[in-house]
Every structure is written in structure tokens, then in C-alpha cells.
Amino acid sequence: MFNFSSGGDEGVFLPEREEAYFSGFARMFKISNIDRYFLPTQKGSMPIPVLKNYKKGLDRIAKDPRRVFLEKTEVTREKIAKGYGARADEIAISRNTTDAISQVLYGIDWRRDEEILCSTLEYPNCIATIRRVACRFGLTIRQFGVPSRHDTHAEEIVESARRGIVPGKTKVMFFSAPAQPNGMMLPFRRLARLAQHYGIITVVDGAHYGGMFNPRLDDTGIDFWGISGYKWQCGPGGTGILYVRNALLESNNTPLPRFNLVRSADLHAPIDGSRPLDFDIGAALSHYGFPESADLRALGEACEIWDRAGRARIERYILWLADYAREKLVAVFGEHALLQACKDEELKSGLVAFNPFPEKEQRRDLQLAHRFNARLSRKYGYRLGYGGIGLNGFTRDPEPDAGRFYEGCVPNRNALTNEPEPEDIPFRFGTPVWINRKDIDRFIKACRKTLDSVA
């Protein structure tokens, strides 16, 4: 089928060669109108060989339900760990990112009046969990703004986070990498170092990290990652990866945080949140009843396909395409159209956020955004993610600041003063492995025509 070994993982980047390689890779997917499907941000699609074996697996279990496991979970965890730069005991299989993050946040050993420091760019599912956890354990939620000018550099974001730390009170720093509302990669290694300095636990929402980036989780210095199995990683729906740092590492040699298992059938696991040296926490967290194990096996196989294609190569292609898309958007709609940092390499991802409307009021008009999105989808077959979390973010009625945000905005805050600084309504797309520059050109042309017809 696809020739995985056709070179290129290292050395110079040759655009034509990479496009040819990934157009072959694209043939492994069944996605209809694949050249118009830019939403791995919502859901990817299983590569055909994975899908075939998945169906076979479902069939086998349907015929012999007592079998339950097609593959031992430790085998799947081992496969995932290899591609993700971690050890198997640090990897648990979750149901998705939301599930992983919920388990982590409910599992932290909270004390009343402690604080959780979050970026302003968090996803609704995690905002919902954080609010519930804060209410249940009597915590304060504090936010740090994420500057998102085109020339923002990583250290500004670190400084913003530093301002939000209350030594002795801040227990957890939570952020997404990359962030969904405007697609910016947050400088997770720097933020991890900052957190370690203050003895703070780091929890990262990496819904878009796996499958987009070449993950070396043990090198990140982060304590907990929640990662989607079915977005960029293209595993089956209802699978996710939960990383728990389970040793003192070069990137993070702070003591392991106490961590309570919220969902585990392991009768031998510690019941008090302690972490004995040889405790396989990944196994304990992956042991929770009878799964549809064809799912789990397929996630491992999707990971293996990514490994064979070369994760560094995939990352480089995705980021290069996103750069291309950003340049084109600016050329066609002007500088204002790009709603994310685009100079500092550390802050870039394969998620592009833009708003093509020329006037400020138009870029804040949710009705207009609905119309743009509906027409682009109806007439040209492109579906975009759009809008920010707006008034449903961390700040909401009856808090006085809520009135300074508006529906659909990215509820950002000033990095120095922490004052509300709502940002324009973003439209979002990803640059997955199955598209190329021509697909992007066609898409931007469709955006241009759509803009002309609705503005």
C-alpha cells in the first residue's frame, strides 16, 4: 500500500517531495471530499488498515463476547508510549481529553483555599470541569492573559503566568497546548520550568497535541497531559491518552504529586493518593471494566502508523502548511485577518485562527459569523470551527468583568493588568496531513467569495 520508507524524516525540507509523500499517505483515509476536510481539530478518521482491523476486531468480539480483550492493554500502552516519548507506566488509556482532564483534576490532592491558575484560552469542557472542581474543593480560579499579537514572543506568556502565581497558594497551573480558540501553541516547556520553580503541578490539555506534534512527553517537564486519540492522531472515537509523570525526570525532578485514582478497578493500588516507587499508575488508570477493546487496539495501531510515517516529518509538514495558510490569508485579507502570534516559532501550531472581515464591528458580529460559516459550508463544502467561549468562559455573570466580554469573543485578558481584553470572533481550521497547498489556495478563494457575498 503506502511506501512509508520514502525518506525525508531528517535533513532539508523539500516542499514538493513532502507533498508527494503526504498525498500518498492521504490515500490511507476514506474521508469523502478529503481535500476540503480541515477539521482534525474536531475529529480525524482512522487510516484504512486500522479501520479494517478494527472492524474485524468488532466482529470477533461480537461472535465471542467473553473474549473482551483483543490485545492486552499493556501492549497498547507500550505502543503509545513508544511514539509519545514516555514509559508505559506513565500512559493510561482514557475515553478522550475531557475524560483524562477530569480524572486528573478530580484526582489532585486539593486543600481548601488553594488556587488553580488557568490561561484565558481554555476549552469549554475543561472550563466546566475546573469550575466544578473549584466549587467542590473551595478553590480560587485565577486567570492569566495570553498575548496574541503577531509578534508576541513566548517569554511574554511566561511572564503573564508568573504574575498570576500566588506562592504557597497556587497548586496547579492549567493550560492548553495548543489552545483551541486561537490555535496558539503555549510555551509548555517554559511554563513547566516556571511551575516547577514554585512547586506547582502542571496539567495540560493536549487535545490537539498528539498526532500534530512529535511528542516527547518525558522531555516536556509537564506532570499531566490529556490527549485526544481521535483528533489529529486519527484513532477511533472514544479513545484518549492520559500521561502521568511517574518518576523524577531530567526535565522535572520535583517530587511526584499525590494523586487519587478517581476511576480504577485496581484492588492493589494505593488508596491514599501516594505513589510508591514501582507503582504502575498507567496500568491502574487503564483498568476500569470491560472496554470495547477493538477501540483500544485501533488507537495503538493508529499510533504505530504515525510512528512509521515519522512523527517529526508529520509535525514539520503540518506546521509548514499552516505557515503557508497564514501567509495566504494575510495576502488576501490583510494583516488584521490573522488572530494569532505568527513570528515566534514556539507559539505556532497547525491550527489557524482568522477573521476575514475588514471592519472591527464586523469581526465582532456573531450573526455575520454565522452567515459566513453557513454559506462557506453550503456553497463550498468547508466546515470551520468558529467563535470563542465568550460569556460562558471563566468570567461570567454576575461577575462585574463579564459585561466587558461579548458573545463569540475570545475572552482574553491583558497580560500586565489582567483587565478583560476580548478578541475578535475566530474562524478556525487545521492543516492535517491529507491536504496540500492547492487545497489551501482553493479554500481561501472560497473564503474570499463568501466574504464578498455576505459582507
Ligand SMILES: Cc1ncc(COP(=O)(O)O)c(C=O)c1O
Ligand atoms: C483544546 C481542547 N480541549 C479539549 C477538547 C475536547 O476533546 P475530547 O473530545 O478529546 O474530549 C477539545 C475539542 O475540540 C479541544 O479543542
